[in-house]
Amino acid sequence: MQDERERRPETPAEADGTTGLFTALGKMLKLLRERKGLTQKEFGQLVGYGPDAISSMERGVRIIRPEVLEQADELLDAGGLFKQAIPEVREAMGRVRTRHPEWYRSYAALEAESRELHLYANQGVPGLLQTEDYARAVFSRRRPLLDEETIEKRITDRLSRQQVLDKWPPPMCSFVLEEVVLDRPIGGRVVREGQLKQLLRIGDLRNVEIQVMPTGIEDHPNMGGAFNLLTPQRHPQVAYTEIQEFPRLITDPEEVRKIVDRYGMIRAMALSPRESRALIDKKLGEL
Numbered sequence: 438m439q440d441e442r443e444r445r446p447e448t449p450a451e452a453d454g455t456t457g458l459f460t461a462l463g464k465m466l467k468l469l470r471e472r473k474g475l476t477q478k479e480f481g482q483l484v485g486y487g488p489d490a491i492s493s494m495e496r497g498v499r500i501i502r503p504e505v506l507e508q509a510d511e512l513l514d515a516g517g518l519f520k521q522a523i524p525e526v527r528e529a530m531g532r533v534r535t536r537h538p539e540w541y542r543s544y545a546a547l548e549a550e551s552r553e554l555h556l557y558a559n560q561g562v563p564g565l566l567q568t569e570d571y572a573r574a575v576f577s578r579r580r581p582l583l584d585e586e587t588i589e590k591r592i593t594d595r596l597s598r599q600q601v602l603d604k605w606p607p608p609m610c611s612f613v614l615e616e617v618v619l620d621r622p623i624g625g626r627v628v629r630e631g632q633l634k635q636l637l638r639i640g641d642l643r644n645v646e647i648q649v650m651p652t653g654i655e656d657h658p659n660m661g662g663a664f665n666l667l668t669p670q671r672h673p674q675v676a677y678t679e680i681q682e683f684p685r686l687i688t689d690p691e692e693v694r695k696i697v698d699r700y701g702m703i704r705a706m707a708l709s710p711r712e713s714r715a716l717i718d719k720k721l722g723e724l
Contacts, residue, residue: 458529460497462506462522467495469513484508487638489569489631490596499596502603503527544677544686549601551608553668557703559615560663561623562632564595565602566612566639566647571632572596574624607644613700613707616652619720626724633721640714648707649716658702666693666700 470480470491477488477495484505486494493499501509503523510519548554556563562571572595576588583591601608619636622629640647650657665677676687676696687693708716 458522458525459500462501462519462526463495463497465515465518466501466509466513469509469515470495473513480512483512487568487635489635490599493569493596499593500529500600501526502600504605544684545598547667547669547672547675547686548598548665551601551667551669553666553674554601554608554610555666555700556611556663557613557659557665557700558618558663560618561621562614562618562636563612565599565610566636567595567599568628568631568635569596570628571624571635574628602639602642602645607642609644611646611648611704613648613650613703615650616716619649619717630721630724633717633724636717637714637721640710640717646710647713647717648704648710649713650703650707654706656706658706659699664696664700666697 470477473480475483477491481488481491484491486505490499494501494505503526506519506523506526509515510517513519554565556565561575564572567575569592572592573588576583576591602610614636619633623632636647639645662678662680666674667677668674673688673690674693674697676693678685678687687696707713
């Protein structure tokens with residue numbers, strides 16, 4: 438077990454043969470950011486990312502997207518260093534393969550190319566919205582227990598999925614979260630605080646709407662569990678569910694239509710995005 442803990446988890450670059458590219462860029466980003474006297478939070482605000490995402494980029498866990506490199510070159514007085522790396526980064530991004538479990542790969546591929554993403558969550562914050570600390574808390578408490586290397590790989594994969602929210606043109610995304618998801622203190626108070634702030638930040642993106650389903654709703658239209666609805670490029674809309682790690686990708690048009698109809702009812706009964714933001718802000722203030 439000691440050997441397992443000492444092994445460094447594979448980064449996206451290493452997994453696809455572009456050894457050290459993203460790690461090296463991350464180290465340079467950190468060096469120049471600190472030389473400028475900027476915290477991760479301050480720099481993140483300038484380029485449109487949260488401090489968790491900046492931390493992941495600097496450690497080579499998350500790919501630094503070309504638009505971030507371009508902004509960083511100007512903001513950190515890199516003198517063209519980051520801009521020169523953009524062609525290599527674009528090429529590497531095209532080669533990076535998914536490292537999700539085998540049963541999840543077909544879904545992950547569809548998610549990455551989707552034009553629309555709609556998710557309903559009733560147990561925890563969806564992976565696309567999770568902070569690194571929240572994801573670590575989820576995987577660390579999973580039963581049966583995962584070894585440290587697997588935990589780090591799962592976190593890396595989860596954070597890499599979130600880049601779908603930043604691509605251009607961006608997919609139109611909506612999330613409906615049960616209020617209990619906001620109240621459940623996964624990882625403790627500090628982790629919960631960071632996660633609520635993350636929801637507010639992502640909810641401000643032009644292509645994202647986050648709604649909360651109040652716990653007090655008496656006539657709930659869906660007691661069948663969480664689900665995702667995807668509209669991939671060049672493919673009809675599909676649905677995805679997962680119960681106790683038993684996944685199901687639903688492609689039958691009639692079955693998908695039923696879930697779409699159910700999701701429409703859920704959104705209609707949930708708080709509006711503006712009301713939902715106010716509720717999240719209120720819960721954050723009560724911590």
